Amino acid sequence: MAPKGEMRYNIDEGEAVVYLKLLSLHVSNDLHNRDVVTQQLCPLLRLLTVAYEERYGGEGIDNIDALLGCPVLLPDSSSSGVDFTHLSEVQKHTTVATLFTAVSWFREVVNSFIYSAAFGNSNGSQPTQDQDS
Numbered sequence: 062m063a064p065k066g067e068m069r070y071n072i073d074e075g076e077a078v079v080y081l082k083l084l085s086l087h088v089s090n091d092l093h094n095r096d097v098v099t100q101q102l103c104p105l106l107r108l109l110t111v112a113y114e115e116r117y118g119g120e121g122i123d124n125i126d127a128l129l130g131c132p133v134l135l136p137d138s139s140s141s142g143v144d145f146t147h148l149s150e151v152q153k154h155t156t157v158a159t160l161f162t163a164v165s166w167f168r169e170v171v172n173s174f175i176y177s178a179a180f181g182n183s184n185g186s187q188p189t190q191d192q193d194s
Contacts, residue, residue, distance in 0.1 A: 063087075063088035063152065063155060064084075064136040064140035064152045064156050065136065065139070066084040067134070067135065067136075068132040068133070069133055069135045070133050070167075071130070071131075072129065073127075073130035077127075077131050078131075079131045080131050080132045081132075083099070083134055083135060083162050083166070084136060084155075084159050085134060086098055086102075086162075087099060087158050087159045087162070099162050102162065102166065103165045103169040106169045106170070110122050110172075123174070128173070129174060135159055135160065135163055136156045136160070140152065140156050
């Protein structure tokens with residue numbers, strides 16, 4: 062049995078058009094979803110970012126920024142706190158694996174948008190020596 066889930070980190074609140082079902086992936090009976098998809102999710106986001114930047118001239122993925130504020134289906138607060146001894150071993154494993162995937166996902170989302178946010182340009186590229194002077 063899976064731990065209870067809840068939508069968390071919904072920055073867009075009512076405007077969210079997409080969400081990421083990490084908990085559903087980790088409790089899936091489908092071995093491909095549970096093991097392969099969860100391991101490839103972050104590298105696929107990185108691939109999407111690189112392909113999008115290459116296709117559209119290094120403008121970054123600002124045009125698909127729904128990822129920044131989308132909610133994530135994670136174990137609820139009571140299941141993912143410091144004390145989760147009331148959970149079964151399977152639920153503990155699922156909770157920890159889901160949170161690990163979520164942290165990796167958030168890190169990759171930040172990396173995907175960081176250059177355009179940091180340098181304030183629309184092309185997402187790092188400044189050159191000429192731009193620094």
